[in-house]
Amino acid sequence: MLVINSIEQGIVIDHITAGLGAKILNYLDIDTSKHTVAFIMNADSKKHGKKDVIKINDVTDIDVADLGLIDPTATVNVIEAHKVVRKIQLSIPEKVINVIKCKNPRCVTSIERNAPHIFHLINEEEREYRCEYCDDIVCMKGDWQNEILRKEWPSVRYGK
Amino acid sequence: MLKGRSLLEPMDFTVEEYEEIFTLADQIIEEPGRFRETCRNHLLATLFFEPSTRTRFSFEAAMLRLGGKVIGFSEPGSSSVAKGESIADTVRTVACYADIAVMRHPKEGAPRVGAMASDIPLINAGDGGHQHPTQTLTDLLTIRASKGAFTGLTVGLCGDLKFGRTVHSLMKALSRYPDVRFVLISPEELVIPDYVRKEILQKNGIPFREVRRLEDAIGEVDILYMTRVQKERFFNEEDYVRLKDYYILDGEKMAKAKLDMIVLHPLPRVNEIAVEVDKDPRALYFQQAKYGMYVRMALIMKLLGVTEEASERKGELSC
Numbered sequence: 001m002l003v004i005n006s007i008e009q010g011i012v013i014d015h016i017t018a019g020l021g022a023k024i025l026n027y028l029d030i031d032t033s034k035h036t037v038a039f040i041m042n043a044d045s046k047k048h049g050k051k052d053v054i055k056i057n058d059v060t061d062i063d064v065a066d067l068g069l070i071d072p073t074a075t076v077n078v079i080e081a082h083k084v085v086r087k088i089q090l091s092i093p094e095k096v097i098n099v100i101k102c103k104n105p106r107c108v109t110s111i112e113r114n115a116p117h118i119f120h121l122i123n124e125e126e127r128e129y130r131c132e133y134c135d136d137i138v139c140m141k142g143d144w145q146n147e148i149l150r151k152e153w154p155s156v157r158y159g160k
Numbered sequence: 161m162l163k164g165r166s167l168l169e170p171m172d173f174t175v176e177e178y179e180e181i182f183t184l185a186d187q188i189i190e191e192p193g194r195f196r197e198t199c200r201n202h203l204l205a206t207l208f209f210e211p212s213t214r215t216r217f218s219f220e221a222a223m224l225r226l227g228g229k230v231i232g233f234s235e236p237g238s239s240s241v242a243k244g245e246s247i248a249d250t251v252r253t254v255a256c257y258a259d260i261a262v263m264r265h266p267k268e269g270a271p272r273v274g275a276m277a278s279d280i281p282l283i284n285a286g287d288g289g290h291q292h293p294t295q296t297l298t299d300l301l302t303i304r305a306s307k308g309a310f311t312g313l314t315v316g317l318c319g320d321l322k323f324g325r326t327v328h329s330l331m332k333a334l335s336r337y338p339d340v341r342f343v344l345i346s347p348e349e350l351v352i353p354d355y356v357r358k359e360i361l362q363k364n365g366i367p368f369r370e371v372r373r374l375e376d377a378i379g380e381v382d383i384l385y386m387t388r389v390q391k392e393r394f395f396n397e398e399d400y401v402r403l404k405d406y407y408i409l410d411g412e413k414m415a416k417a418k419l420d421m422i423v424l425h426p427l428p429r430v431n432e433i434a435v436e437v438d439k440d441p442r443a444l445y446f447q448q449a450k451y452g453m454y455v456r457m458a459l460i461m462k463l464l465g466v467t468e469e470a471s472e473r474k475g476e477l478s479c
Contacts (some may be wrong), residue, residue, distance in 0.1 A: 106268045106288045106290075107267065107268050108267040108268060108269040108273050108474075109269070112246055112247050112248065112267075114248065115247075115248070115273050120360065122358070128358075131269070132272065133268060133270075133272050133356040134268035134269045134275070134290055134354075135353075135359070137355050137359075
């Protein structure tokens with residue numbers, strides 16, 4: 001049995017669909033930060049059979065809304081003084097800014113360096129998003145995720 | 161109220177606002193002299209990052225016929241873009257000088273970037289293979305003049321439906337009128353993009369069918385919208401050469417069409433319509449070009465918020 005101690009302050013991203021934890025970690029760009037991180041893959045779960053879990057020490061101000069794009073079934077627990085002070089159930093965001101990179105080579109975002117990459121949800125079931133500028137549609141299910149998530153951007157949130 | 165707004169894609173204006181523009185265009189067509197001083201003291205900036213003859217001339221002629229003045233560039237080499245300036249900065253600067261701007265750009269969505277940075281009305285004059293809303297105004301005014309209404313029409317769109325921005329804009333605009341159906345005539349490689357299929361056709365439950373041969377559809381359409389296969393949209397010359405003469409509308413095919421069918425084309429034409437078709441009274445594409453100037457005159461007036469009576473008003477700098 002693997003034992004990971006509880007954290008005093010930080011966040012726990014729980015109930016991540018098994019296999020998606022690495023994508024969330026990748027997106028958050030945590031591996032290059034200075035924080036202590038525990039990443040558990042394929043943990044037993046009463047609800048889902050198997051799940052991934054991520055615990056990040058000393059960080060509570062991550063904008064988690066966009067994580068629903070990768071796995072809307074995950075939950076985020078904010079921990080302070082060993083207690084859960086806030087529980088957030090993720091959902092599929094209606095609009096994301098600077099998370100998905102438009103893959104259309106004809107899109108203006110391929111040349112206009114400061115234009116924010118804006119995508120709107122058009123089909124919740126298929127998790128399809130439309131680019132604000134060129135209307136190109138991307139599906140956020142399956143293997144697309146690694147190609148279009150801009151994992152370098154969240155680092156801005158850490159003030160690096 | 162259209163004053164101060166931008167036109168980036170056809171859905172930016174309601175059907176009622178379209179009608180407002182068409183009504184004014186009708187008045188201009190009837191009595192153009194009445195409007196010749198309407199835009200005196202107003203300045204139009206034409207930002208053409210991609211070559212254009214027809215659309216640029218049409219906008220310039222429209223502004224000059226309204227008594228206004230025009231500044232601008234017709235290719236990016238002669239602008240600060242050649243020095244590496246962003247689209248946003250270019251438009252923000254131009255907005256300090258002009259009252260209204262028109263932009264054509266090879267990148268899709270470029271006018272939206274411009275509009276986000278600017279506080280003057282900005283008109284999309286074509287962005288890559290994406291949208292061309294003022295061509296749509298032209299197309300709709302021509303259809304309205306010929307058919308009287310937009311309802312109950314079977315519209316055949318033929319040629320490059322993948323990169324044909326005029327096609328995408330026209331389909332978007334027509335999708336709001338009742339009982340319109342589309343017949344999409346294109347080679348497999350040039351079918352409509354996913355967003356048009358999903359967001360315009362399927363989402364609105366608009367009937368459509370796709371065919372490969374023009375002969376299989378020409379007898380059933382009320383409007384045949386021909387398009388050119390655009391060399392500049394292809395990354396591969398070989399594909400262009402293979403597809404460029406895929407459809408040619410000639411007298412023989414016209415003989416199979418309805419007697420009241422009309423042929424439209426955004427121009428320029430290359431080989432897709434034989435010259436012999438020009439004399440057929442159903443061929444309206446040159447008339448369409450003239451409507452283009454009138455409808456742009458109406459659009460400029462509406463976005464500037466000027467009226468015939470206000471021709472004495474002085475233009476204001478907006479920086």
